[in-house]
Amino acid sequence: MINEIIRINVSSMTHTMEEIPEKYKYLGGRGLTSAIVADEVDPKTDPLGPGNKIVFAPGILSGTSAPTSGRLSVGAKSPMTGGIKEANAGGLTATRLAKLGIKALIIEGEPNHEDWYHLYVSKDKIEFIKANEHANMGLYELIGKLWEKYPKSGLVGAGIAGQRLLKNAGIFGNNPENTDPGRYAGRGGLGAVLGSKRIIAIITDDDGGQRPMPKNEELFNTGRTKMVNALKEHAITGGKAGTDEGALKNYGTNVLQNIINEAGALPTKNFRSGYFEGAKNISGEAVHELVDEMKEKFGDKSEGEYGHACHPGCIIRCSNTVPDKNGKLIVSPLEYESAWALGTNCTIDNLEDVAMLNRICNDIGIDTIDAGNALAVAMEAGKIPWGDGKAAIEFMKKGYDPNDEDGATFMHGAAVAAKTWGIDRVAVVKGQAFPAYDPRPIRGIGVTYATTTMGADHTAGYTIAPEILGSAGGADPRELNKADLSRAFQSTTAYIDQAGYCLFIAFAILDIATGMEGLEETVAGFLGKEKYDITAVGNKILKTEREFNKKAGFTKEDDRLPKFFSEEKLPPHDVTFDVTDEELDAVFEKM
Amino acid sequence: MNIRLKFYASLRKHLPGTEIGEEVVIEIIQGSTIKDVINSFSITEDLAKIIFINGIHKNLDYILEENDLLVIFPPIGGG
Ligand code: SF4
Numbered sequence: 001m002i003n004e005i006i007r008i009n010v011s012s013m014t015h016t017m018e019e020i021p022e023k024y025k026y027l028g029g030r031g032l033t034s035a036i037v038a039d040e041v042d043p044k045t046d047p048l049g050p051g052n053k054i055v056f057a058p059g060i061l062s063g064t065s066a067p068t069s070g071r072l073s074v075g076a077k078s079p080m081t082g083g084i085k086e087a088n089a090g091g092l093t094a095t096r097l098a099k100l101g102i103k104a105l106i107i108e109g110e111p112n113h114e115d116w117y118h119l120y121v122s123k124d125k126i127e128f129i130k131a132n133e134h135a136n137m138g139l140y141e142l143i144g145k146l147w148e149k150y151p152k153s154g155l156v157g158a159g160i161a162g163q164r165l166l167k168n169a170g171i172f173g174n175n176p177e178n179t180d181p182g183r184y185a186g187r188g189g190l191g192a193v194l195g196s197k198r199i200i201a202i203i204t205d206d207d208g209g210q211r212p213m214p215k216n217e218e219l220f221n222t223g224r225t226k227m228v229n230a231l232k233e234h235a236i237t238g239g240k241a242g243t244d245e246g247a248l249k250n251y252g253t254n255v256l257q258n259i260i261n262e263a264g265a266l267p268t269k270n271f272r273s274g275y276f277e278g279a280k281n282i283s284g285e286a287v288h289e290l291v292d293e294m295k296e297k298f299g300d301k302s303e304g305e306y307g308h309a310c311h312p313g314c315i316i317r318c319s320n321t322v323p324d325k326n327g328k329l330i331v332s333p334l335e336y337e338s339a340w341a342l343g344t345n346c347t348i349d350n351l352e353d354v355a356m357l358n359r360i361c362n363d364i365g366i367d368t369i370d371a372g373n374a375l376a377v378a379m380e381a382g383k384i385p386w387g388d389g390k391a392a393i394e395f396m397k398k399g400y401d402p403n404d405e406d407g408a409t410f411m412h413g414a415a416v417a418a419k420t421w422g423i424d425r426v427a428v429v430k431g432q433a434f435p436a437y438d439p440r441p442i443r444g445i446g447v448t449y450a451t452t453t454m455g456a457d458h459t460a461g462y463t464i465a466p467e468i469l470g471s472a473g474g475a476d477p478r479e480l481n482k483a484d485l486s487r488a489f490q491s492t493t494a495y496i497d498q499a500g501y502c503l504f505i506a507f508a509i510l511d512i513a514t515g516m517e518g519l520e521e522t523v524a525g526f527l528g529k530e531k532y533d534i535t536a537v538g539n540k541i542l543k544t545e546r547e548f549n550k551k552a553g554f555t556k557e558d559d560r561l562p563k564f565f566s567e568e569k570l571p572p573h574d575v576t577f578d579v580t581d582e583e584l585d586a587v588f589e590k591m
Numbered sequence: 592m593n594i595r596l597k598f599y600a601s602l603r604k605h606l607p608g609t610e611i612g613e614e615v616v617i618e619i620i621q622g623s624t625i626k627d628v629i630n631s632f633s634i635t636e637d638l639a640k641i642i643f644i645n646g647i648h649k650n651l652d653y654i655l656e657e658n659d660l661l662v663i664f665p666p667i668g669g670g
Contacts, residue, residue: 234666235637235640236667236668244601244604245601247600247665247668247669248668250600251600251669252669253669253670255669256669256670258600258611258612259599259641259667262597262599263646279612280611280612283611284600284669285600285603285611286611289611318669336669336670337670458670459670462670464670465668468641469667470640470641470666471668476648477648503670573646573647
């Protein structure tokens with residue numbers, strides 16, 4: 001197999017292999033998943049019906065020696081937003097697929113049976129394996145069992161929530177050590193799409209596979225060196241774990257907990273305040289200290305860690321493992337968005353409780369951001385007391401019981417939970433819940449939430465980098481004209497997602513010009529093109545996605561934030577979201 | 592005059608013994624800038640990357656006022 005598309009048909013339980021068609025030759029990752037979904041899925045189709053397809057595609061550079069490039073894109077029509085969706089994650093599967101020469105794995109059709117299956121993909125065979133005994137099993141147990149039989153395999157799939165077709169079901173992925181199923185392509189309910197095909201896990205084994213080789217080695221290597229140097233040199237992406245240098249290696253993404261709080265933009269108690277007194281207790285610094293403490297106490301026996309890589313070949317290594325008081329793994333990773341959603345947004349400031357809530361999300365197969373917003377909605381509805389971590393844990397465990405109505409409602413995500421429980425206050429765009437930045441004091445990220453094709457999503461156009469973190473020369477967070485900034489970030493992000501790079505390379509390449517050159521040169525060199533323009537290619541991906549959403553029935557009115565963001569002032573800075581509708585519309589109108 | 596001060600992440604070592612996010616009151620000379628404060632802690636300018644005065648971004652030349660809350664982060668990122 002080389003440069004192939006594998007098509008799995010769950011109606012006939014067969015597969016075909018196709019050589020990658022000319023029109024997809026220069027695509028990968030998000031570019032490829034979105035192109036295939038746009039070409040083959042009717043935008044009006046039922047996301048959980050026979051017409052939807054789910055596509056897994058490694059990035060263009062996944063499996064190569066380009067640093068931090070092993071990301072997997074998963075695409076389909078989203079059951080949560082009703083629009084197109086791409087979610088991406090680290091883990092093992094992208095590099096495994098790439099080494100098997102598989103550019104995309106498409107799962108399509110409608111099962112005409114009641115059984116559950118795993119899909120096993122290797123150099124010599126692709127087969128369905130009956131897996132009824134693994135249905136409704138917690139994912140920590142499942143990945144352990146699968147590795148006993150298929151050691152070192154990449155695993156992605158649908159957990160309990162996905163198997164029950166609940167809208168906040170993510171696609172889980174095992175981490176390189178197989179200690180946690182927490183490498184999620186979490187957002188938008190893609191786990192439910194896989195569940196509708198009655199597939200639990202996709203097991204990839206790259207034994208006998210080969211590293212994909214660039215067409216123009218010289219250009220690729222030049223770009224690669226520039227990228228490695230930029231990532232090593234930059235204070236955010238470089239440094240060394242356990243030293244003063246290297247923000248991501250030492251504190252992970254959750255270093256943002258304190259800074260967004262100090263900026264007065266940390267959404268607290270379901271977006272009632274921008275400041276949370278307890279933020280410091282669940283911050284990246286707190287995890288760092290806990291890891292050090294447990295290492296001191298238990299030495300190498302402690303499973304706590306920072307500076308962890310979520311996939312082979314990541315040199316940024318922002319991931320971590322949160323230990324309990326005995327040094328045993330609670331969850332890996334605990335990221336900023338998750339700690340915020342399950343902690344701050346519910347006013348829970350006990351680190352162990354927050355880590356445990358994240359573990360349950362990972363175990364039952366749901367996205368943490370929407371889960372945290374849904375928990376806050378449950379608190380609004382009086383089902384759990386605000387700030388009560390233990391009660392939240394008990395509530396979330398209802399998700400294991402297939403007969404528990406609250407558990408099922410919760411696992412549909414915040415929008416459905418709010419509707420079902422009669423709560424008006426819910427922070428969603430296109431049915432998908434907000435991430436960890438209040439858009440009232442930080443306007444650019446609000447423009448991204450409103451306009452991205454994905455539903456409220458920070459990664460789609462991470463303007464926080466200039467607005468708060470001072471990247472790319474900085475930008476005033478209160479400035480209202482943010483269409484250009486958001487568009488530029490959305491476009492570059494689409495390119496990065498297509499390349500298979502992790503979005504966090506952005507910190508280095510925005511500040512270091514040669515790093516940005518390295519991005520284009522590695523991609524162009526791999527593909528054997530002279531140039532592969534970042535903005536043009538990024539825009540094309542966005543247009544394909546936007547077109548799909550339009551045909552699915554989205555209008556300008558879907559590119560708006562919930563009303564309370566423009567009406568209710570957010571303390572401590574007492575600001576509202578004042579960006580005009582015209583400015584929001586300009587993101588795509590002026591593209 | 593007095594200002595309130597918080598250092599985060601790798602800068603916290605300059606305020607030994609403080610908890611994460613703990614506020615420290617320091618006395619400074621009237622008319623001091625943020626640059627003067629970081630110099631007094633021997634923190635280099637490239638490390639004082641993100642600076643808030645009362646929750647609003649400021650740069651090193653800002654002249655501090657009585658009871659200002661000065662919060663400094665080194666270069667950090669996430670998402
Ligand atoms: S920077 Fe973090 S999220 Fe990105 S690839 Fe590396 S470990 Fe994974």
